[in-house]
Amino acid sequence: MLFKKLPxxxxxxxxxxxxxxxxxxLLDLADQFFDEDLVDPxxxxxxxxxxIEDTVVRLGVRRWEPEEGESESDRQELPRSTAxxxxxIYRRLVETGWLEEEQRxxxxxxxxxPAISYLLRTLVGINELEKRSYGGAVLxxxxxLESAIKDPAGRxxxxxxxxxxxxxxxxxLTDMMLGLRxxxxxxxxxxxxxxxxxxxxxxxVAHILVSDYKTLKTKxxxxxxxxxxxxxxxxxxxDPLKVEKLAKHYQEQFELGFADAEAMxxxxxxxxxxxxxxxxxRLATIDDFRYRLEKRVADTVRYMDKTTPGMSSRLSRLISDxxxxxxxxxxxxxxLEAAAFIAPGSVRSPVRRRVETKPRVIRPIEIDPRVLExxxxxxxxxxxxxxxxxNIELYVERHLLDKKKINASDFTIECIEDYxxxxxxxxxxxxxxxxxxxxxxxxxxxxxxxxxxxxMVECRDFSIQRKV
Numbered sequence: 001m002l003f004k005k006l007p008x009x010x011x012x013x014x015x016x017x018x019x020x021x022x023x024x025x026l027l028d029l030a031d032q033f034f035d036e037d038l039v040d041p042x043x044x045x046x047x048x049x050x051x052i053e054d055t056v057v058r059l060g061v062r063r064w065e066p067e068e069g070e071s072e073s074d075r076q077e078l079p080r081s082t083a084x085x086x087x088x089i090y091r092r093l094v095e096t097g098w099l100e101e102e103q104r105x106x107x108x109x110x111x112x113x114p115a116i117s118y119l120l121r122t123l124v125g126i127n128e129l130e131k132r133s134y135g136g137a138v139l140x141x142x143x144x145l146e147s148a149i150k151d152p153a154g155r156x157x158x159x160x161x162x163x164x165x166x167x168x169x170x171x172x173l174t175d176m177m178l179g180l181r182x183x184x185x186x187x188x189x190x191x192x193x194x195x196x197x198x199x200x201x202x203x204x205v206a207h208i209l210v211s212d213y214k215t216l217k218t219k220x221x222x223x224x225x226x227x228x229x230x231x232x233x234x235x236x237x238x239d240p241l242k243v244e245k246l247a248k249h250y251q252e253q254f255e256l257g258f259a260d261a262e263a264m265x266x267x268x269x270x271x272x273x274x275x276x277x278x279x280x281x282r283l284a285t286i287d288d289f290r291y292r293l294e295k296r297v298a299d300t301v302r303y304m305d306k307t308t309p310g311m312s313s314r315l316s317r318l319i320s321d322x323x324x325x326x327x328x329x330x331x332x333x334x335x336l337e338a339a340a341f342i343a344p345g346s347v348r349s350p351v352r353r354r355v356e357t358k359p360r361v362i363r364p365i366e367i368d369p370r371v372l373e374x375x376x377x378x379x380x381x382x383x384x385x386x387x388x389x390x391n392i393e394l395y396v397e398r399h400l401l402d403k404k405k406i407n408a409s410d411f412t413i414e415c416i417e418d419y420x421x422x423x424x425x426x427x428x429x430x431x432x433x434x435x436x437x438x439x440x441x442x443x444x445x446x447x448x449x450x451x452x453x454x455x456m457v458e459c460r461d462f463s464i465q466r467k468v
Contacts, residue, residue, distance in 0.1 A: 025055050029048065042111050053082055137172075141165050141229060240457065
């Protein structure tokens, strides 16, 4: 559980009225503990107190609210100077478990426990995670894949890094969609035009919008590598030698059996393929949210104070004040034609003349028969390459017939369907629920020697038989 590794009072500083002070202090302390030049993780206490004091001075802290768990003397005597604020904050962080002290002869050092260090890094990451570079994520996946494919026996673990980078990128897209939804609801509930424009720039442009979003519509689009990534992964799926080397590398790194390592390799490959195949739809959803947000803000700017600066705000306040008055004290108005803001010269305008649409000839577009033929051939080719557990089962049963057991060399490969079935025969468990159901019907035993099957595939010899 979480609190077996973290102190129970770890989040107490964030539950009081001084939470913004502790937030700023911990973010500044993170720079001290996570400094790249820091060789010794034990930081002198004087340096930590100096960092806290600098934060107190920068924030201009002049008010302190009593907190839960403080002693009676601390509640009665509030800090009176910067040094007292620093002592109070430092003592509170030590008591709640954020900081640990260690005495070395005559000097006191401060350190973070591993769990607290990871928690603080996570909080710093949450504080900075909103903006992300599309191009950086895509290039990281591409470079990791190229390393894994070029040297599967030595750098195969980079395939896992590519899958993790793709998963983090997918999660960031989801967070962005949720952030845009939240911002849209917030703007819809705001009636103040100035607040709508301010929220749009403060929250959307400065925080949610991706830093290189504008490059998505240019020739340097980072997703120009997406097709290359998908091509590399699909080629890797049907390269049994490289998959086997990757599985052996996974087997050494994660201390797994060969079958589990091979299933993990295919799982990572399929995860990256799913993410990059669906990225267009997710970007379209994000772009739709962005369009609606920008349209609302554009309409707000267009109609905000259109005639006189501040007119809309004054009218809104006037109507609110009039609604609070007694109806008997409000004078009766017979006509609104004389009112300045609703007179003919202010709001009413001539109706635009409708322009009649000219008729045009609609001609049916005929598709070249060769294009239709190529489409049909492509569909047939794609259907022949589709991996189905039921086709693999029929392929196995066709060779078993009345035999109890057959070896790898007994299989024949006469067409592309046979090649696909034989390639996936050895790792049917990676094909999902149906694949595992088919694999449970047979027992496969692998041998150490390699055989050549139908002069097309070289693989480890194996035998397969039906389970009783």
